[in-house]
Amino acid sequence: AQRVTQPEKLLSVFKGAPVELKCNYSYSGSPELFWYVQYSRQRLQLLLRHISRESIKGFTADLNKGETSFHLKKPFAQEEDSAMYYCALTTGSYIPTFGRGTSLIVHP
Amino acid sequence: SQTIHQWPATLVQPVGSPLSLECTVEGTSNPNLYWYRQAAGRGLQLLFYSVGIGQISSEVPQNLSASRPQDRQFILSSKKLLLSDSGFYLCAWSQLAGYEQYFGPGTRLTVT
Numbered sequence: 001a002q003r004v005t006q007p008e009k010l011l012s013v014f015k016g017a018p019v020e021l022k023c024n025y026s027y028s029g030s031p032e033l034f035w036y037v038q039y040s041r042q043r044l045q046l047l048l049r050h051i052s053r054e055s056i057k058g059f060t061a062d063l064n065k066g067e068t069s070f071h072l073k074k075p076f077a078q079e080e081d082s083a084m085y086y087c088a089l090t091t092g093s094y095i096p097t098f099g100r101g102t103s104l105i106v107h108p
Numbered sequence: 109s110q111t112i113h114q115w116p117a118t119l120v121q122p123v124g125s126p127l128s129l130e131c132t133v134e135g136t137s138n139p140n141l142y143w144y145r146q147a148a149g150r151g152l153q154l155l156f157y158s159v160g161i162g163q164i165s166s167e168v169p170q171n172l173s174a175s176r177p178q179d180r181q182f183i184l185s186s187k188k189l190l191l192s193d194s195g196f197y198l199c200a201w202s203q204l205a206g207y208e209q210y211f212g213p214g215t216r217l218t219v220t
Contacts, residue, residue, distance in 0.1 A: 009149055032206050044146075044198065044211040086151065090206040094140055094159060095167070100151035 002027040004089050006099035013077050014107045021072040021102045023061075023087030031089045033070040035061055036098075038084040047072075047085070057081070077106045110135035114199050114212035122220055127172075127186040129215050131199030134180065139201040141182040142209065143174055146196045155197075158182060159205075194219045 003026045013019050025031060035047040048056045050063040050070060061072045070087060087099040111134045121127060133139050143155040154167045156174035164174050171190050175183045182199060199212040 006151075034208055036209075036211075043213050046208045046210075049208055088209075092206055094157055094165075094205045095154065096142075096209060098152040098154075100149060 002031070002089055002091060002097045004087050004097050004099040006085075006087055006102050008102045009100070010103045010105070012105045012107065015079055016076050019074050019077040019081070019104065019106075021085050021087075021104065023070045023072065023099060025068050025070065025087075025089050025097075027068075027089060027091065029091060031091055033061075033063055034088045034090070035059070035070075035072050036086040036088060038086070039080075040083070044086070077104075079106045079108055082106045110201075110210065112199060112201055112210055112212040114197075114215055116215060117213065118216045118218075120218045120220060121189050123191055124188050127184070127189050127193070127217070129184040129197055129199075129217070131182040131184075131212055132180055133182075133201045136180070136201070136203065138179060139203060140205065141176060142200040142202075143172075143182065143184050144198040144200065146198055146214070152198070156184070189219045191219050193217065 005024045007022050033050040036044050037047040038044040059074045061070050063070050082105050084101050084103050086101045088096050090096045114131050141158045144152045146152050158164050158176045173185050197215045200209040202209045
């Protein structure tokens with residue numbers, strides 16, 4: 001069965017510092033990987049997906065199949081980045097798998 | 109554009125009372141629909157999903173049930189609530205299996 005692991009429950013950084021939210025997965029096939037974000041008092045929403053290879057709000061994530069990782073990175077954190085971040089994996093089935101989430105706090 | 113609605117936004121119910129949470133999607137047809145429970149530190153727990161009217165799959169056996177009476181309507185129910193049913197319930201839809209999901213605003217349920 002597939003699994004998504006986000007090892008950090010909480011990540012605390014200062015504004016302007018680099019940030020990396022870790023995500024590791026286990027799946028024997030070719031997964032689709034996503035990062036979702038939930039800002040305070042807002043809906044959980046898609047941040048980015050690995051197939052798009054895009055940068056959203058300065059965040060990027062690269063799928064590393066060798067290390068089975070999909071870490072989310074941003075070179076300079078902003079206070080408005082403070083949120084809950086979830087890594088998610090989908091396969092050809094209807095059942096997505098979410099990590100437990102990492103709470104990012106960016107201090108001024 | 110597509111939108112997803114959930115109601116009520118908050119609900120306080122006594123133990124043993126019934127429950128009905130509703131989710132509707134607009135602007136798309138034949139979506140895959142999902143119910144999750146979100147708990148701090150425990151992520152998103154998938155409760156039910158549906159790929160069509162009347163088709164419900166349960167991921168976690170518990171005190172809850174789901175129904176899909178119409179293409180874009182998904183209902184989460186319970187006949188008798190337990191204290192442990194308290195939580196934040198999210199409805200989501202996706203167009204195809206394996207695609208990204210779109211989430212509703214959620215319902216905060218408190219069972220007293």
